[in-house]
């Protein structure tokens with residue numbers, strides 16, 4: 001089954017598929033500098049929390065690889081600027097900061113172990129590639145845990161794009177749907193278009209169609225209608241940041257879907273890696289919400305659709321934990337009370353799988 005490749009480390013540099021151009025054109029760029037990677041993240045060439053993390057890790061590796069520093073000391077001085085530039089791109093997806101913290105830890109280890117710059121550079125490239133590889137394995141595990149919660153026959157709904165394009169693996173929410181579909185479940189996916197950036201219409205519809213998974217594209221204001229008519233068996237979305245109590249930030253529009261799901265007794269699930277947990281935040285009120293340009297609301301693909309008025313564009317909203325039936329992760333499935341189950345998963349280590 002077709003799996004999109006949003007990002008790849010190559011000998012020439014970091015190759016990214018330009019998601020802004022999809023589905024009309026499949027255009028890729030090769031980046032050799034960390035500043036270019038930071039710009040690509042900010043400008044949404046690559047997007048989706050885990051894929052942003054992979055891009056940041058690769059950006060940090062590029063920064064070290066192409067540094068003109070001639071000593072470890074000089075490289076140590078340069079490295080924080082590389083990480084800061086990558087960190088100041090998108091504030092909500094915690095995977096970005098998780099990946100940069102990991103690259104910082106690896107850099108500190110390598111720079112302590114050796115004064116050989118070539119070895120340090122090689123080690124940083126290997127670490128970034130490892131982050132990407134792990135994301136692929138993580139998605140597969142999330143998919144297996146979540147698939148059993150999908151109905152054996154019927155409609156499921158998602159929001160935004162939490163597919164291969166958003167992770168570099170098979171996707172989180174779409175990974176769950178993909179695995180369930182491959183297991184023989186007869187799923188049909190309702191895809192809200194996800195205004196204003198249209199990740200649902202442009203990216204999820206494209207991925208599912210390419211993967212041969214049946215779908216129906218709907219506009220965002222059809223969600224209530226489809227949930228009320230009782231033909232949706234489950235909803236599964238991704239996450240950008242999950243607070244200690246289970247409150248979850250995801251693409252704008254997710255909150256209203258979750259509330260309508262509860263009203264209509266449809267289970268609402270989150271599929272996300274443990275790296276998306278931010279247990280330092282007690283609840284969702286502390287999660288920073290990215291404000292993007294109003295032009296993304298007043299224009300579609302560069303074409304003005306509204307007069308020149310003030311427009312708001314919070315890119316994410318927070319779904320309170322009480323609306324979330326379960327959270328699928330690579331280490332198992334968390335259920336309420338999330339303060340306990342998320343903590344248990346976070347401390348359960350890479351290899352252990354816990355069902356709570």
Ligand code: MRU
Pocket residue numbers: 047048049050093159160161162163166167171172173199237238239240250251252315
């Ligand atoms: O603004 P985006 O496109 O980066 O937002 C993406 C989402 O909200 C996704 O649902 C989330 O990052 C999870 S991706 C597996």
